[in-house]
Amino acid sequence: MIEQINQIRAEAHSQIFSAPDPEALDRLRVHYIGKKGILTGLLHQLKDLTPDKRREVGAVLNDVKTHLEQDLKQRQTELKRVVLDKELAASAPLDVTLPGSYAINTGSLHPISRVMNDVVQILKRIGFSVVTGPEVELEFYNFEALNTPENHPARDMQDTFYINPPVLLRSHTSPVQIRAMKDKNPPIQVIAPGKVYRSDYDLTHTPMFHQIEGLMVDEHLSLADLKGVLNYLIKNLFGSRSLRFRPSFFPFTEPSAEVDMQCIQCKGSGKDCRLCKATGWLEIGGCGMVHPNVFKAVGYDSEKYSGFAFGMGIERIAMLKYGIDDLRSFFENDVRMLEQF
């Protein structure tokens, strides 16, 4: 019987793989493993065998049936494939150059936000934490605590918007330094990003703009640390660019410096360069060692601690980074500008 079964299997195998179409294949399925098929018939004959023989033959039968089922499936796929290939060959491909239709509308971050976040992320990597403060401030935080008493000539450097004295719109992010130091004892290492306001509106000034402020206070900080931090920031922001620190004056730092970056357009040569007005350098921020009077205002011991602070305008950096030439375009919110970011 086993011999017979194997013969059936060989015969069926060759018939299956020579079946010309799905219909012929289906007839073969019925013929061999259908309800009244040959193998089914053989299965019914098992009951006449001895238990030992029954087990032996049964196993072979089942095995053959499984194989035939696999063969049928395989041939079925082959036949389908032939049909499908014909169909596919007959039809034209899609116009793959038509635009994709998934999520046509993509959003964008404002260039100011992008730059602000870049700066924040870079400084976070070297240990700075983000703090924020109010935009509506008191003169105390915006001026007095920053060593800028009333009638100090430096108050002229910033034309301030007032709500009602002593309440004003902060003219820089520096008041956040004071708030941070009043909140926490040294060591402290913070950055304060945000909007600031000055009563100035022309080609190069908007009455609102963005700054980021950095402050670090500890026992052994010097101008060398300040230079290191700002170089790290600028290298990460603009790639390898040299910086120069130029002595300057801010009431709340001493020594103070303006930070200039090698011009990104003329690479520092200054030759016929409009961007840097032929100087080879671009001003990007101010910085310095925290003035002892500022420490006094927040109750820090200036004998024990020293610290540095720096501030820069985000619009300025964004203009340089993206080649934006009109400051005011940041706040016009022209979609044709926004969609480029």
Add this chain to the structure above:
Amino acid sequence: MLLSLNWLRDYLAKSDIKIDPKDLADKLTMRGIHVAAIKRPSFSLENVVVGRIEKIEKHPNADRLQVTKVITKAGENVEPIQIVCGAKNIAEGDIVPIALPGSILPGDFHIKHSTIRGVESFGMICSGKELGISEDSEGILQLPKHSGIGQPLTSLLGGGTQDTVFEFELTPNRNDCLSVMGLAREIAPVLKTKLREQKPAKFKITPHRTSSIIKVEVEDQNVCPRYVARVIDGLKVQESPDWIKQRLEAVGIRPINNIVDITNFVMIEYGQPLHAFDLRKIQSGTIKVATCKAPTDFTLLSGESIGLETGDILIQDGDRPIALAGIMGGENSSIAADTTSIVLESAAFVPTQIRRTAKRLALHTESSKRFEKGYDLAVVAAASERAASLLRDSMNANVYHPPIDTNEFGAKEAVISIDMRDVRKITGLKEISAETASELLDSIDIPSHKKSVNILSVRLPTHRQDLKGNVDLIEEVARLAGYDSIPEHLPTSLATYERLDESHFDFEFKAKTLCCSMGLRETIHYSFVSESLLKNFGCAHDQMVSLKNPLSDEMKVLRTSLLPSLLQTYSYNLNRKVKHQRLFEAAKTFTWDTKEETQVKETPYLAGLLSGNLSGSGWKDKPIQLDFYHVKGLVEALVRQLTSVKLAFEATKNTTLFHPNRSATIKLGLKEIGSLGEVHPIIRDSVLETDEPVLLFELNLEALKKYERTTTRYKTPSKFPAIEIDLAFVVEKTVSCHAVLENMKNTGGELLTDVSVFDVYEGESIGPSKKSMAFHLTFQSLDRTLQDNEIQELKNRILTQLKEKHGAELRA
């Protein structure tokens, strides 16, 4: 501050030293004396010549232009050239500078042969400003009548010597550099030379001393710490000598007459403003320095009438004001053409009051600019002597000597000690010695001597009023050593710092990124808007915060909502044919709140605007008009990502901005945290002037931040099969989806793991007041396979409950 290098040379020990302007400017800038621009008054003026206007006619095609014929060559029968000119101050016969084609004027302005409104023009008649030799752009520069026609202009300007002018941008602490002397002090060491010794002027003691002619009374020495008055007579008002005029013009000061010019000259030279009164007009014989006691009117020598206020410092003739001290003289005492005797004033006034007055009157003169930053008591007397000697020497005037001086011993020099260990600690210049520091300070006339290895005793000169404490000297040493010489490294102790509580920044940035991922573009608007903008969009209320000194009405009120700005931007872009706008902004709103330190409550908000189609202008899918539910979906997705809370939405009542039937108030518990919906049709039609629906949302980020999703609790998915059934009900239209859902969830308990609405239908077939809602329910247990009868039972309970509570009928 402008500095003529020729003028500077007068104060250098080696006056003929070679100066490379660019190099000097760079070095000064790196010492904190910022040179903002280098001007060469006669630079590249080669093709600019002296010409004479022969004829002026009207331009045939332009009212404001004239067509001139100009002689630009010496000799007889020279053919005039034609030049079109727009200036008004020209007349036939005028001698003027002519820029011929080929000349290059300051600002890289190339002069070419051109045709202006149909008339040919062969050059340009120039103003002083166009030539870079004066600030005056009012009209064409008039040259002396006897100037030789055709000669190069440069030969007229200081005999061909090329001067260079530096424009400084000085920091407010360095008022000592508002003078040629002060700048020379900084420049001499850079040029490796020294200051030239200034010989003090010698005066013979005259029989008539100043004090025998007039008296000086100072009401309060704190207001006027020093006042030096000198009577000078035998004067004749006339033009100044050329060398004085040239110097003044080089630094942008218009020569007036010899007396005024000399006071200006000494002011630029010494940094000490001076004033000359006509002696005839001091009727009482007493000059009194006093503060104004009651508001009164006063006419300045400029002819302008101003209001004096209490506190203003005045120079009085007895009780009659004759000058606004330190700012400008009065008309009633000024030098006239026939003045022969003057009182020359050199004084110091308290800077804060000068600032206050100058600022109030917006009168920023060369004098007030200097006084409001401070004074040097020593130079008050020196400047007086210098001016007196110049007047005496240049016109043989008679100086009454000695002068009146209210504070002969006024100038005192303080001495302080600095510790080199502090210098090293702050600057990072680890090796700098006391000797080096002393040399550096000495190079700019700050004398010092070493007391011990680390201690330097420094005498603070009176001309450096900005130097007060140790840190000021540390800065001087660092500045003079050069910031370039300071090493650089990253701070070493970073790891020890604890992180502060993260601020709002990260949360807001997360919200912004999510908005971007959902197709919105970020905008940034000014925090202040016009009141009418807020009113137009129903966002004005009585708690609005306004600026006291706004730039304009357009930027006056702090925003109470971000939506009006977004709507304004929507219109701006719509006018530029931008369709399908999707905008957002994250910023603060402001309202009065007495609980706040500043009385103003700032609340961070996130707001968005959407218009047009969901899928843009696609070629493939049917456009779907954005509606309320799209925005709601966006808000829900945002909040789901940002927080771990569920929002509630309630139909909005009484709103001006929103469509009354297509908007919702967003609530977190009982607190309103925002709104969303379609813009009110009346605003859409009459303010936005569009016919497409505009959708808005606004969310209080501060409220949401409290529920920021910081972590996630993982739930193992059930291993047992889920059973899904669909149910449709007919309810009254007033029954909300939320109510039905909540009811089902309550009844279904934890086995009902999910329920969502998949169809809503309204139509005649179910009755005009009814709607049908179809729900998809998922049942699943974490610990067993649910049986059919269990599901059947739950389903029945849900149906019963819905019918009882909401009158819901199962739809066949």
